[in-house]
Amino acid sequence: MNYSQRVIKQLQERYKDESEFIQAASEILTTIQPALDAHPEYERAGLVERLVEPERIIIFRVPWVDDEGKVQVNRGYRVQFNSALGPYKGGIRLHPSVNLSILKFLGLEQTLKNSLTTLPMGGAKGGSDFDPKGKSDSEVMRFCQSFMAELVRHIGPDTDVPAGDIGTGAREIGYLFGAYKKFTNKWQSVLTGKGLSYGGSLARTEATGFGAVYFLENMLHQKNEDIKGKTIAISGAGNVAQYAVKKAEELGAHVVTVSDSNGYVYDPNGVDFDALVQIKQVERGRIKEYVKDHRDAQYHENERPWGEKCDIAMPCATQNELDLDDARKLVANGAKYVVEGANMPTTTDATEYLQKNGVFFAPGKAANAGGVATSGLEMSQNHEHLSWSFEEVDDKLHDIMNNIYKSAWDAAKQYGHEGDLVFGANIAGFLKVADAMMAQGIC
Structure with missing residues (x-):
C-alpha cells in the first residue's frame, strides 16, 4: 500500500459519513502518487495527512427572525482549509444541502484551484443550510446580518476573504459586506463579488x-x-x-x-x-x-x-x-x-x-478557476484603491486560464500521463502547495 492509499484509508475510517469529502480527497490523492514517489520527503513530513485536514473549522448557529415574527435557526460554517499560499479564499454557499462533508470537499478543491491561478490565495469554503429561495429581501438581510455577526470574528483582508457561491449572489454579498463594515467600522477587501459601486470588479x-x-x-x-x-x-x-x-x-x-x-x-x-x-x-x-x-x-x-x-x-x-x-x-x-x-x-x-x-x-478545479482568479484580481484592485476596465480584467482572466491549461498539460506530460488534465491539474496544484508547506515547517 503506497502513501496516498494509506492516507485514503485513514480518511475512510475517520470520516466514513463524509462521502463527498472522501470522494474528492480520493480522486486527488490517487493522482498525485507519482509526485509523492518523486518526493519521499513529503511522507517523512506527514505532508498529505496535513493537506487533507483543514487548519480550522468554525461551526455556529445563525438565529434570525422571519417576516411573520418567528425565530428561525440555521447552522453556519467556515472551513479554513489551507493558508500556505496566502489568505484563505473561497465562497459562501447558501443551500439546504450544505453540510460539513460538502464544505470540506469544496475547501480541498479550492486549495488546489487557487494554487493553479498562481495568485497568492489559500483555500476555504463556508456557508449555511439556509435557503434564500422564496425569502423576502428583508429575511435574507436579517439572515446575512446574523451570519456575519459570528463570521466577522474569523475573517479579514489578510486572514480570510469569502466570496459568493450557490445561493450567494449580489444581494447576499451586499448584505454581508454592509454587516461586516458596521461590525468592524472598516471598509476592507474582505468579500469579493461586491457591487461595482462599492469595490466590485468588472467581469467578476x-x-x-x-x-x-x-x-x-x-x-x-x-x-x-x-x-x-x-x-x-x-x-x-x-x-x-x-x-x-x-x-x-x-x-x-x-x-x-x-x-x-x-x-x-x-x-x-x-x-x-x-x-x-x-x-x-x-x-x-x-x-x-x-x-x-x-x-x-x-x-x-x-x-x-x-x-x-x-x-x-x-x-x-x-x-x-x-x-x-x-x-x-x-x-x-x-x-x-x-x-x-x-x-x-x-x-x-x-x-x-x-x-x-x-x-x-x-476538471472543475482547472476549468472553473476563472471566478476565484477574478476574485483575486478584485482583491488587488481594492488594496490599490483602483478600478480596472472590463477589458483589462478580461485580458488578465484569459491569460490566467491559458496558463492554468498549460500548467495542467505540462504536469501531466512530465509525469507520464500526457493528455490527462485531471491528473495534470491535481499534480500542478498540489506541488505548489506542497512546496510552500515544506518551506513553512510543521505547522
Whole structure:
C-alpha cells in the first residue's frame, strides 16, 4: 500500500459519513502518487495527512427572525482549509444541502484551484443550510446580518476573504459586506463579488463562465479544432451557466440546453441569453418559464440534459450531477469534450468512463478557476484603491486560464500521463502547495 492509499484509508475510517469529502480527497490523492514517489520527503513530513485536514473549522448557529415574527435557526460554517499560499479564499454557499462533508470537499478543491491561478490565495469554503429561495429581501438581510455577526470574528483582508457561491449572489454579498463594515467600522477587501459601486470588479460576474469557455478553447486548439459551429449542452442556469452560454455563443458555438433543479430546456435555435438573464436574474424564476416565449424550445421535467446530442458538455450546476448513465449517453451521442463549470459535477466512475472512451475531460478545479482568479484580481484592485476596465480584467482572466491549461498539460506530460488534465491539474496544484508547506515547517 503506497502513501496516498494509506492516507485514503485513514480518511475512510475517520470520516466514513463524509462521502463527498472522501470522494474528492480520493480522486486527488490517487493522482498525485507519482509526485509523492518523486518526493519521499513529503511522507517523512506527514505532508498529505496535513493537506487533507483543514487548519480550522468554525461551526455556529445563525438565529434570525422571519417576516411573520418567528425565530428561525440555521447552522453556519467556515472551513479554513489551507493558508500556505496566502489568505484563505473561497465562497459562501447558501443551500439546504450544505453540510460539513460538502464544505470540506469544496475547501480541498479550492486549495488546489487557487494554487493553479498562481495568485497568492489559500483555500476555504463556508456557508449555511439556509435557503434564500422564496425569502423576502428583508429575511435574507436579517439572515446575512446574523451570519456575519459570528463570521466577522474569523475573517479579514489578510486572514480570510469569502466570496459568493450557490445561493450567494449580489444581494447576499451586499448584505454581508454592509454587516461586516458596521461590525468592524472598516471598509476592507474582505468579500469579493461586491457591487461595482462599492469595490466590485468588472467581469467578476462573467468570470467563471467566460473562464470555462477560454479553457475549452485551449482544449479545442490542442486538437486543432475551433469552437465555432460546435453544439454545446450546458447544465445550470446561474451565473456560471449564463455566461458560459454568452461567451460560447459570441465565439460562434451553438448552445442548446440550460437547466435548474426541476428540469432542463432544449432550444434547437440556440439558448437566448437575454431571456435566460431575465428569468433567472430579474424575475428569479424557474427555467421552465423559458418555453413560454420560445415556441420551438422544449422543457423536460425532472431530467438532465445529457441525453441531447452535442459535441461538448459543460456541467455547470452542482456536484455529482453527471453520473455513469449520463456519461454513456454523452459518448453514444458523439460528445468529444466535457468541461466542468461546477465543482466536481461528474462522478468518479463517469469521469473514468468518459476518459476511457476518448472524451477530452477538463476538471472543475482547472476549468472553473476563472471566478476565484477574478476574485483575486478584485482583491488587488481594492488594496490599490483602483478600478480596472472590463477589458483589462478580461485580458488578465484569459491569460490566467491559458496558463492554468498549460500548467495542467505540462504536469501531466512530465509525469507520464500526457493528455490527462485531471491528473495534470491535481499534480500542478498540489506541488505548489506542497512546496510552500515544506518551506513553512510543521505547522
